[in-house]
Amino acid sequence: MATTRILEWLGRLYIWLLLAFLYLPIIIMALMSFNVSPFYQLPFEWTTEWYAALWQNEQLISATRNSLEIAIITTIISVVLGSAASLALFRYDFRGKKILQALLFPPIAIPWLITGTAMLIFFFGVGIGRGLLAILLGHVALALPYVIVVVSARLQTFAPELEEAARSLGANQWQVTRRVTLPWIMPGVIAGGLFAFAVSFDQFVVSYFLSTPGQTTLPVEIYAAIRKGFTPEINAVSTIIIVVSMALMLFAARFFKFGGGK
């Protein structure tokens, strides 16, 4: 009895240490965004002036808007294209399907630094150059494999008889997809969309290569700001991003139950 209790206690301690390891730096940063001193000096004095200052920082605001826009458009494009591709890979057998499927995975493993360089060369070659369009195209290319992998995994659990049953009841291809197949793969589509959003919104390396001084994303802007000199405004904007993205993740986990469990 005593040993099980000790083991249980150790298990709990382990979980708390793990959570501390993950969240402590973030919590400190969030606290500092409310501290008066810009140089991390204690004692802690409450203020929201850095958040107020944030609204005045047009460069940060515009970069945030760019980041959000690019992340949302990337999510939409890669979810639509990726889900359609997954359905095609699931439904049809065609020449070279195996090769195509195999080629979808390596881009996930290629270092972003190399992908970024390659994209930069390519976009200059085809005349797109650098800027928001280049960043968007790059992000879609990075996010697509994630969506296809996640949606395809979900489709693995789909019984093809469901589509056959729907067709036998007179449903056309579009009705079958919308009313039978999509509801089934929706958790995969949502999860894939979250991945796509995260890949785009967190993306630094590729964005850094493809951005120009006027047209840039938030992570690149933060990096540039830190190089010029650190301000608690960065803490403030980071805190906002963390709160929003954690809320998004919790919402997804709560409603779509991906990642096992009930």
Next chain:
Amino acid sequence: MAGVQVSNLSRSFGAHKALDDVSIDFADGGFYALLGPSGSGKTTLLRQIAGFDFPDSGRIAIGGESVERVPVEKRRIGIVFQNYALFPNMSVADNVAFGLSVRGEAKAVIADEVQRALDLVQLGKLGSRRPHQLSGGQRQRVALARAIVTKPRVLLLDEPLGALDKALRVDMQIELKRIQREIGITTIFVTHDQEEALTMSDRIGILRDGRLVQEGPPEEIYDSPKSEFAATFLGDANILRGDTTGTGIRLPDGTTIAAGAGVSLAAGTKASCAVRPERIRIAIDAGVPDQTYANLLKGQVSKRIFAGNNSTYFVERDSQTIKVIVQNTGIERLVEGQDVMLSWSPESTVLIAAS
């Protein structure tokens, strides 16, 4: 409602001939079983009739109209799948409503028809449940209601009872038959279970290696199988092989067996006789020949299996084992090692050309 005519249907997958020149006439309103071992082509045939796959050659007509190039969604058929294939994201009522709803029927009409279909399968109160909250038998009924609510011309069943346990299966057999009679729909039913085929269908088609081996009412196939395969696949049969005498066969040891039914063959060719185990009379060999039946064989009981209401005896003779099933009426029980005399009538013997 409509009958289904399949004529000279062939379908190959690579070098494998899944269907080889199959022709069957499914009469309007009949209950038809397609019986065969796995890989015999019965499911391929069902999928062709459904329209999931198109034939290489041949014709399929539903109600006289050629449909072999018409896709499944335009054929107006109902299908029940082995795994039921209920839509997990919809309630029972929405599952049943699906076919009417994709056609754009009015909501009130749909609700009415769905309720009637659910009542027919005795699930009238469970419309708001989800498929995962139902038992296997209930899911089966929902699948059936969903398939018939659109008033299809033909009902196709792909091993619909395969996933149920035995007691439930017998109930569902009766239930399925009742519903089929009530709505009078032409039903084609794929199974590998011979008992199911015998008890449920008006006619049976036996398939093997993509070919139709024999087709007819259950009694006819059981009483006059045209091949050793048909004899042994539908029910149990003892196969005795020898040379034809014209009206029967002569076994290698010279014994003649008289047959009352089957093909007529030129004397001297190889042939076999099929006898059902329950048609053979078994008695202690008293040395005095039994005169009741024309066909007599001596042997020795090698094994007896007691099954309550009947016993199965395995009788050895001339390096062949003959199976005999006897109702346990309490008159006599034979022991292993007993010398016995087997006898049966020529009417119970079917002459089959050597395959």
